[in-house]
Amino acid sequence: MQTVKSKDGQILTESEEVKDRWKESFQELYNKKNPTDEELTQSVPQMPSCKIEPAILREEIESAVKKMSDGKAPGYDNITAEELKAAGSAGIEILHMLCTKIWDSEIFPDDWGGYHHTNLQEERQA
Known part of the structure; x- marks a missing residue:
């Protein structure tokens, strides 16, 4: 059995009273506004x-x-890994500028959300 003292020093033993006192205590402890000097804060x-x-x-x-793996099918943009690698330093620079712009603006181009699936296997004849 838990016991706790009320604000006026009485010992509380009923679980509901103990719970309410803990709640009250935590609210007083954590919901106080810290004193601040507004003039100092503004300066x-x-x-x-x-x-x-x-x-x-x-x-x-x-x-x-x-x-990136060579020999794979191109993505939605139709650009293969080999093409990106062949673009060399200039291609890396363009990709870096593009990715940086997207990162800073937090906006992806609309057509980057697309997904296209092509089934390369034909149905098997039984």
Whole structure:
């Protein structure tokens, strides 16, 4: 059995009274507004907004392109891994600029959401 003291020092033993006292105690403890000096708060210079996540690195794009498997069917954009690799440094730079723009704006191009599936196997004849 749990017991707790009320504000006036009485010992509470009923579970509902104990629960209510704990609730009251936590509300008093955690819902107090911290005292602040508004004049001091206003005098503190505001920092410019900081990005939480770092920008995409060119090396990340280059690494991703290098890891792409050759000989695979092109994606929705009809660009193969071989074509991306053949684009070389200039292609990596363009991909980096594109990915950075998308990352910063947080807006994907509408046609990037598409998915196209082509069934390459014919139905088997029984």
